[in-house]
Amino acid sequence: MGSKEKILVAALLLFNRAGTRPVTTNHIAKEAGVSPGNLYYHFANKQEIIREIFSQMSSLFDKITPSGSILPGSLEALDQAFRQITEAEWEYRFLQKEMVTLIEQDPLLKDLFLERQNARIVGIESCIRAMIELGLVCSLDEAMIGRLTQVIWLVAIFWNPYLMLKGEPVTRARISEGIELIRLVISPYLVAEKTAAIMSV
Amino acid sequence: MGSKEKILVAALLLFNRAGTRPVTTNHIAKEAGVSPGNLYYHFANKQEIIREIFSQMSSLFDKITPSGSILPGSLEALDQAFRQITEAEWEYRFLQKEMVTLIEQDPLLKDLFLERQNARIVGIESCIRAMIELGLVCSLDEAMIGRLTQVIWLVAIFWNPYLMLKGEPVTRARISEGIELIRLVISPYLVAEKTAAIMSV
Numbered sequence: 267m268g269s270k271e272k273i274l275v276a277a278l279l280l281f282n283r284a285g286t287r288p289v290t291t292n293h294i295a296k297e298a299g300v301s302p303g304n305l306y307y308h309f310a311n312k313q314e315i316i317r318e319i320f321s322q323m324s325s326l327f328d329k330i331t332p333s334g335s336i337l338p339g340s341l342e343a344l345d346q347a348f349r350q351i352t353e354a355e356w357e358y359r360f361l362q363k364e365m366v367t368l369i370e371q372d373p374l375l376k377d378l379f380l381e382r383q384n385a386r387i388v389g390i391e392s393c394i395r396a397m398i399e400l401g402l403v404c405s406l407d408e409a410m411i412g413r414l415t416q417v418i419w420l421v422a423i424f425w426n427p428y429l430m431l432k433g434e435p436v437t438r439a440r441i442s443e444g445i446e447l448i449r450l451v452i453s454p455y456l457v458a459e460k461t462a463a464i465m466s467v
Numbered sequence: 468m469g470s471k472e473k474i475l476v477a478a479l480l481l482f483n484r485a486g487t488r489p490v491t492t493n494h495i496a497k498e499a500g501v502s503p504g505n506l507y508y509h510f511a512n513k514q515e516i517i518r519e520i521f522s523q524m525s526s527l528f529d530k531i532t533p534s535g536s537i538l539p540g541s542l543e544a545l546d547q548a549f550r551q552i553t554e555a556e557w558e559y560r561f562l563q564k565e566m567v568t569l570i571e572q573d574p575l576l577k578d579l580f581l582e583r584q585n586a587r588i589v590g591i592e593s594c595i596r597a598m599i600e601l602g603l604v605c606s607l608d609e610a611m612i613g614r615l616t617q618v619i620w621l622v623a624i625f626w627n628p629y630l631m632l633k634g635e636p637v638t639r640a641r642i643s644e645g646i647e648l649i650r651l652v653i654s655p656y657l658v659a660e661k662t663a664a665i666m667s668v
Contacts, residue, residue, distance in 0.1 A: 285568060366631050366632055367486060376634060413651045416648055417652060420622055423629075424628075428625075450615065
């Protein structure tokens with residue numbers, strides 16, 4: 267592992283453990299086993315490290331949902347994407363916890379975040395349209411597709427913070443509960459004759 | 468206004484403006500126009516002020532949804548409660564932004580929060596049961612009531628943070644969008660012959 271990567275791994279560990287506030291670049295350099303000078307060779311400041319970690323997480327999401335589309339148009343694929351996204355969000359949980367505050371403090375991070383969020387929302391909409399075209403979901407107007415997408419998006423991004431608020435660890439079982447909520451939201455719009463087979467997978 | 472109340476008003480103003488972190492008890496005393504000694508007569512520290520503000524917000528919620536029930540069993544009452552809750556959450560927006568972190572730092576606040584959250588979740592469940600008894604909502608098993616409640620709760624508590632993440636101000640129009648999402652979630656379960664009249668109100 268190069269020193270840049272070591273710094274990012276150490277920063278993620280410390281941010282997840284203690285939040286971004288008490289962690290200094292000196293702490294990160296020490297945890298990474300590099301000199302402060304080496305850290306400053308790679309990163310101008312802590313904000314730049316946070317932005318880089320955000321980009322790492324975004325790349326991970328891109329792998330889960332390639333080319334902006336959240337899934338190829340099936341409920342199982344939606345489940346799978348939700349599970350992987352929730353696990354990735356848990357891996358980068360300090361970002362989920364602090365995002366509103368971090369964005370306020372860093373306009374560059376805000377731009378990054380909004381760009382990624384829009385791409386993912388467009389991805390969910392494409393997925394719903396794909397399911398409509400495949401005849402899995404009944405015909406819906408644009409306003410309905412928009413609102414369904416927002417509910418799914420809200421459940422997906424806030425399921426982890428919700429569990430954290432309850433003080434509950436994010437286990438695979440709890441992640442599955444979040445998936446059931448997404449299924450609940452979409453299930454009334456599934457075409458009846460195909461629903462039973464899909465829901466019982 | 469007594470000095471205790473002045474301190475709470477000043478603290479809420481400063482916390483909403485800058486977050487809890489950079490605000491000291493000295494800042495609060497100065498903004499409130501009281502001496503630091505007077506502040507410490509009322510509050511042992513900043514955490515105690517935050518807990519008191521949380522209790523204020525909870526009392527406001529109790530007024531909106533009296534006796535633990537979120538509504539007497541109609542969609543209009545659900546809309547009304549959602550609107551008032553969202554506006555109250557906006558008034559106390561620093562709590563929404565920082566809740567996960569604040570809870571981690573203060574076990575007493577966590578206990579308060581969990582107790583209130585449980586009461587409000589029970590309230591939403593009672594409301595759904597009331598609508599079933601009134602024949603407005605079709606019969607649902609306990610698991611479905613539980614999942615519906617969780618989706619409604621997630622939308623209700625995270626609608627403001629979601630708008631904040633998008634960098635959008637929380638206006639009345641945006642609050643109405645959140646209400647439409649709640650309606651979307653509940654509408655497939657409305658009993659058909661009564662739905663049209665209710666949804667068009």
